[in-house]
Amino acid sequence: MSIICPSHDPTPLVTAGEGEVEARARLRVVRPQGRPRRLLLCLDGVPFEVISGAKSRGMFDDFEEPARLLSPFPTLTNVALAEMLGATPPAGYESLYFDREAKELRGGVRKYIGRRTPDKIPSSYMDELDYQEPLAFEFLIYVATDAVWRADMRRFRERFLSAPPSRDFFGFLKATDGLLHIGGPERLTVALQSLDRLLREIREAAGSETEIVLFSDHGMNLVENRRVNLLTHLGGNGYEVVTNMRRPRGKRRVSAPGFGLCGYAALYCGDETGRAELAETLTGLEGVDFSVYREEGGRAALVAGASGRARIERRERVGETFYRYEQLDGDPLGLNETARSLGAEGRLDVNGFARDADWLARTWGHTYPDALANVYASIYTPRVQHTADVLVSLRDGYYYGATSFSRMVRLLATHGNALRSSSHAFLMSTHRAFPTHVRSAEARPVLRG
Numbered sequence: 540m541s542i543i544c545p546s547h548d549p550t551p552l553v554t555a556g557e558g559e560v561e562a563r564a565r566l567r568v569v570r571p572q573g574r575p576r577r578l579l580l581c582l583d584g585v586p587f588e589v590i591s592g593a594k595s596r597g598m599f600d601d602f603e604e605p606a607r608l609l610s611p612f613p614t615l616t617n618v619a620l621a622e623m624l625g626a627t628p629p630a631g632y633e634s635l636y637f638d639r640e641a642k643e644l645r646g647g648v649r650k651y652i653g654r655r656t657p658d659k660i661p662s663s664y665m666d667e668l669d670y671q672e673p674l675a676f677e678f679l680i681y682v683a684t685d686a687v688w689r690a691d692m693r694r695f696r697e698r699f700l701s702a703p704p705s706r707d708f709f710g711f712l713k714a715t716d717g718l719l720h721i722g723g724p725e726r727l728t729v730a731l732q733s734l735d736r737l738l739r740e741i742r743e744a745a746g747s748e749t750e751i752v753l754f755s756d757h758g759m760n761l762v763e764n765r766r767v768n769l770l771t772h773l774g775g776n777g778y779e780v781v782t783n784m785r786r787p788r789g790k791r792r793v794s795a796p797g798f799g800l801c802g803y804a805a806l807y808c809g810d811e812t813g814r815a816e817l818a819e820t821l822t823g824l825e826g827v828d829f830s831v832y833r834e835e836g837g838r839a840a841l842v843a844g845a846s847g848r849a850r851i852e853r854r855e856r857v858g859e860t861f862y863r864y865e866q867l868d869g870d871p872l873g874l875n876e877t878a879r880s881l882g883a884e885g886r887l888d889v890n891g892f893a894r895d896a897d898w899l900a901r902t903w904g905h906t907y908p909d910a911l912a913n914v915y916a917s918i919y920t921p922r923v924q925h926t927a928d929v930l931v932s933l934r935d936g937y938y939y940g941a942t943s944f945s946r947m948v949r950l951l952a953t954h955g956n957a958l959r960s961s962s963h964a965f966l967m968s969t970h971r972a973f974p975t976h977v978r979s980a981e982a983r984p985v986l987r988g
């Protein structure tokens with residue numbers, strides 16, 4: 540397991556039997572005829588701004604300009620890759636999660652141990668991977684980052700060069716995430732230089748007709764992060780933080796699975812615990828940006844933060860999607876100006892709804908990219924099987940997670956919130972120029988089509 544955001548992969552290839560690996564390989568997608576072979580390579584946690592900076596310094600010059608791949612909130616590997624690849628949603632946001640049916644915490648570190656068995660596969664996107672780092676690397680990345688990165692690249696190179704040239708190849712390099720968390724952007728830049736060299740070598744070996752598509756699952760803030768005092772705050776406000784809710788009633792129960800050191804928190808409420816009141820309580824906690832939850836008996840997403848409250852409503856009309864941002868008090872998502880300009884251009888209907896495409900066109904580069912569709916979907920679509928009752932987005936500079944992990948590291952970067960630094964992943968190709976931005980839910984045809 541890795542210490543910082545260990546949700547990535549509880550199913551190391553290294554422990555899988557040969558037969559198992561072969562059986563899973565048969566499930567992989569075969570390359571559609573009529574287009575070049577494709578090497579698809581995901582770099583865990585590399586932000587758009589880092590890759591575009593590297594490119595402006597002359598690296599990756601065989602590639603077209605990168606697009607911003609809009610990572611879904613909360614910006615975490617399994618959530619993002621499941622959505623980008625149109626795969627099954629993982630059980631929880633990370634490998635420790637609250638199971639709503641069983642009413643208890645499930646998973647955790649034990650999920651990392653032992654053989655790769657079907658119950659340990661978090662999402663079906665993993666069936667498509669031809670390469671991912673062995674388990675031992677996830678332990679080592681924090682003590683021997685550069686050595687692990689080099690070994691990861693070497694294994695990927697060997698695996699790719701010995702793969703059947705008639706098929707696409709999908710690799711996932713996870714060491715980049717750990718390098719950023721622990722070493723910050725300078726360490727990652729050195730790693731990207733070696734990746735740039737490796738990709739040149741691979742292009743020579745595979746031929747320039749092979750398309751290389753490089754992308755990331757989520758971005759990352761590049762600031763030092765500290766722990767948010769979530770549990771103390773909840774306790775101090777009369778909440779009981781529990782690991783299960785099997786007994787009928789307690790006082791106001793909340794479950795708050797804390798695992799990787801990431802910029803979000805997923806809260807689950809007991810029957811007696813009001814979501815609105817809980818979200819309100821959190822507005823007073825340093826490091827909390829906003830919370831989002833489903834409206835009681837309604838169909839809106841309610842957003843509550845230190846800078847106000849708002850309702851997001853979604854409507855379908857003749858096959859088109861519309862959103863409305865209703866400011867109840869203040870402007871928690873900073874969309875007041877956008878809404879005003881949509882109105883000035885005559886793009887709001889009498890009820891204040893505008894087309895999803897109009898919101899996207901104006902907010903893909905916003906502080907909260909694609910805020911309305913993204914934040915609304917975070918609680919109304921199954922990005923995970925056990926969606927939180929209250930999903931909390933922290934400010935850059937703050938994380939929540941297991942206390943045992945946070946004692947061990949200085950965190951120079953992290954991800955998980957709905958801000959631009961974590962939401963702007965990247966996507967670029969040697970053969971195709973992409974638009975400025977691609978939504979993760981619309982990425983599959985681009986990646987695998």
Ligand SMILES: [Zn+2]
Nearest residue numbers: 543544584716
């Ligand atoms: Zn991470």
